[in-house]
Structure formats: structure tokens, C-alpha cells
Amino acid sequence: MSVPSIVEWINQTSLSVAIREGGLPYPVIGGLHLLSIALFGGMLLATDLRLLGWVMQGRRVSDVMVQLRPWKWLGFVVVVVSGFLLMWAEPVRLYQSPSFWLKMALFALVGVHAVVFRPGVYRDPERLDSGITGQAKLAAVLSLLLWAGLVAAGRFIAFDASFDQ
Amino acid sequence: MLNHFLHWLVNSPWSHAINKAEWIFPVIQSFHFIGFALLIGTIAIVDLRLLGFGMRRQEPSELAADLQRYTYLGVALMLITGLLMFSTDAVTYHNNPAFQFKMTCFTVALVYQFTIHRWAVRAGSGAIWAKLAGAISLLLWTGVIFGGRMIAFV
Numbered sequence: 001m002s003v004p005s006i007v008e009w010i011n012q013t014s015l016s017v018a019i020r021e022g023g024l025p026y027p028v029i030g031g032l033h034l035l036s037i038a039l040f041g042g043m044l045l046a047t048d049l050r051l052l053g054w055v056m057q058g059r060r061v062s063d064v065m066v067q068l069r070p071w072k073w074l075g076f077v078v079v080v081v082s083g084f085l086l087m088w089a090e091p092v093r094l095y096q097s098p099s100f101w102l103k104m105a106l107f108a109l110v111g112v113h114a115v116v117f118r119p120g121v122y123r124d125p126e127r128l129d130s131g132i133t134g135q136a137k138l139a140a141v142l143s144l145l146l147w148a149g150l151v152a153a154g155r156f157i158a159f160d161a162s163f164d165q
Numbered sequence: 166m167l168n169h170f171l172h173w174l175v176n177s178p179w180s181h182a183i184n185k186a187e188w189i190f191p192v193i194q195s196f197h198f199i200g201f202a203l204l205i206g207t208i209a210i211v212d213l214r215l216l217g218f219g220m221r222r223q224e225p226s227e228l229a230a231d232l233q234r235y236t237y238l239g240v241a242l243m244l245i246t247g248l249l250m251f252s253t254d255a256v257t258y259h260n261n262p263a264f265q266f267k268m269t270c271f272t273v274a275l276v277y278q279f280t281i282h283r284w285a286v287r288a289g290s291g292a293i294w295a296k297l298a299g300a301i302s303l304l305l306w307t308g309v310i311f312g313g314r315m316i317a318f319v
Contacts, residue, residue: 026318027314027315027317027318028311030314031310031311031314031315034198034310034311034313034314035307035310035311037198037202038201038202038205038206038209038306038310039205039206039209040202041198041199041202041203041206042202042203042205042206042207042209042210043206043210044202045202045203045206045207045235046206046207046210046232049235055231055232055234055235056231056232058231059220059223059231063220063222063223064220067219067220067221067222068210068219068220071209071213071218071219148195148199151195151198151199152191152192152195155191155194155195155198156188156191158191159187159188159190159191162187
């Protein structure tokens with residue numbers, strides 16, 4: 001099965017048609033995507049900026065990371081699920097969008113980031129309470145850059161078509 | 166008077182500059198998104214605390230004081246990038262019902278943030294009205310976001 005035929009198949013599923021042509025569902029899912037960007041992005045910023053020592057310096061690193069973690073995860077799940085639905089609704093347009101593929105490449109790098117830094121940084125933040133390691137600071141900087149890139153790539157998807165002219 | 170101002174914005178040098186190259190608008194929008202993540206994210210940490218969730222080992226007032234600088238930074242980023250985007254097509258935005266809804270929610274949310282919300286944070290968590298104060302704040306910012314998304318669809 002070739003990729004274009006998969007794209008065509010997704011495009012014809014009833015879920016795809018329902019979101020694409022249903023009127024309200026598309027902007028509502030888009031709104032949920034934005035809302036979860038605020039939640040996830042906010043938790044990510046608080047966590048990473050704490051690792052850099054720029055915010056909540058008086059609170060223990062583990063206090064910040066452990067207590068915000070469930071909300072960060074909630075935001076992450078909603079942002080991924082709503083993003084998946086938006087993709088499912090418009091597979092043909094996104095397949096042809098360079099910005100979409102850039103966004104997916106950055107998303108893959110987020111996975112690599114997690115594999116690389118989870119053991120030493122995110123898994124048990126109590127170890128960072130006595131001092132934030134260079135590795136933790138590097139993880140924070142890379143995480144902020146990756147997610148800022150994801151936001152920008154996502155925004156550019158809407159403008160791809162206008163660059164062709 | 167207002168119409169005059171809107172046209173002045175549309176014809177401003179920055180409006181022309183943004184309209185000149187296709188990539189500038191999405192870049193500004195990206196900063197707008199990062200701004201609202203900063204603004205709404207930091208407020209949400211305090212709101213969740215008022216509701217009894219999240220950073221429960223700290224008092225709401227401690228969290229608000231910790232995060233205030235970044236909340237302000239978020240407000241500044243949102244206002245600057247928002248005004249720039251508004252300038253490129255001010256009359257259309259002004260007449261857009263979703264934009265009007267968004268700006269109403271935004272104005273109420275901002276006034277609320279610096280009055281009732283501030284008093285609730287100072288009073289601490291636990292009481293039912295502290296929870297109410299946090300819930301209203303989250304609801305107002307949700308209105309801002311959904312209103313913003315709908316601008317392109319109405």
C-alpha cells in the first residue's frame with residue numbers, strides 16, 4: 001500500500017469527512033488543540049524554566065516537576081489527540097504541506113529527547129534538588145527550542161499554500 | 166473616530182511591513198501562541214491551586230508571586246503581537262463577531278485577574294469561593310482561546 005493511497009483512504013473515512021465537512025467540529029477541535037497548547041505549553045515552560053533556575057527559584061525542583069507532571073501529561077494527551085483528529089480531517093492538504101512534515105520531524109525529535117533525557121533528568125527530579133546538572137539545563141533548553149519549533153511549524157501549515165505562488 | 170483609528174492602523178508602516186512578506190504573519194502568530202502559553206499557563210497554575218490541584222505544597226499567593234513576572238511577560242507578548250496582527254486588517258477584525266467575543270472575554274479576564282482574582286489569591290485556598298474564583302478565571306481564558314480560533318471561521 002503506497003502512502004498516497006493511505007492518504008486517500010483516510011480522506012474517505014467517515015470520521016475524516018465528519019470533521020472536515022461538519023462545520024462546527026473542525027474549529028472546536030482546533031480550539032481544544034489551542035487550549036491544550038496553553039496548558040501543556042504553560043507546564044512545559046514552568047518546568048523547563050525551573051530547570052534553568054529562572055522561575056520559582058525558592059521551590060525545590062522536584063516540588064515543581066512532580067506536582068505539575070499530571071497536568072503536563074493531561075495537556076500532552078489532549079494536544080496529541082486533538083492534533084491527530086485535525087490531521088485525520090485533512091490528510092490530503094497536510095500530505096502536501098512541507099510545514100506539516102517539518103512539524104512531524106520535530107515531534108519525532110521530541111521522542112528522541114525523551115529517550116535521551118528521561119533517565120538522567122525527568123525520571124527522578126529529587127536528584128536535582130541539591131543542584132541542577134548541566135545535562136538537565138541542556139534538556140530544558142532543547143525542550144524549549146523543540147516545542148517553539150513545533151508551534152511555529154504548526155502555524156506555518158496554514159500559510160504553506162500562499163508560498164507556492 | 167474609531168474608524169479613523171482602524172484605518173490609521175491598516176495604513177501604518179508596520180502593517181505594510183507585515184503584509185509585504187508572507188512569512189512575517191505566521192512568525193508573529195507563533196510568538197502570540199508562546200505568549201498565551203506563558204500567560205494562560207502561569208495563571209492556570211495558580212487557578213489549579215485555588216481549585217485544590219497541582220502545586221498543593223505551596224500557597225496560592227506564593228505561586229502567584231513566583232510566577233508574576235512571567236504572567237506579565239506573557240501579557241506583553243500577547244498584546245504586542247496581537248496588536249501587530251490586528252493592524253494588518255483592523256476593520257475586518259473589528260467587525261468579526263468571534264473577535265468581538267474574544268476581546269470581551271480578554272478584557273473581562275484581565276480586569277478580573279487584577280481585582281477579584283488577586284483578592285482570592287491573597288485570601289488563600291480552601292473556601293468554596295476560592296474554587297469559584299479559580300474556575301471563573303479558567304473559563305474566561307478558555308473563552309479567549311476559543312473565540313480566537315473561531316475568528317477564521319465566522
